Amino acid sequence: MAYQGIEKVEPIGQKASAPQVELPVWPKARREESPREKAAQATTPDPALKIDTQLAQGILKRTYTHFIIDNETNRIRAQVVNADNGEVIQEIPSEELAKLAADLRAYMQAVSEHRR
DSSP: OOOTTOOOOOOTTOOOOOOOOOOOOOOOOOOOOOHHHHHHHHHOOOHHHHHHHHHHHTSSOOEEEEEEEETTTTEEEEEEEETTTOOEEEEESOHHHHHHHHHHHHHHHHHHHHHO
16 A cells, blocks of 8 residues: 555664765864963973972871761761871861850750740
8 A cells, every 4th residue: 555655664663774974074273372371381280290299398288078967966067187197177167166156056045945
């Protein structure tokens, strides 16, 4: 049985092959670097080498971050620790700020209980 306008019907599951057309490949346009950019590339050292040099000079320290969950407040604190000697470099939030926040919570709770 022939349908009007259809020459050949392919069975289900088989894909008709499309004709292969080769597209032209255009070369990428190159932008000339300015003398300032060339000088910056020449003087900029490899970032990994820069980090290694700073570590060797003691400018940078090898660190890791230690996360602590405070059981009293159920809040997370982070400590930045020197990996070489275990010294705490920075604590976020600081211990003083965490104590201040706990004292403020206790004060607010006492005020709200007093009003009842």
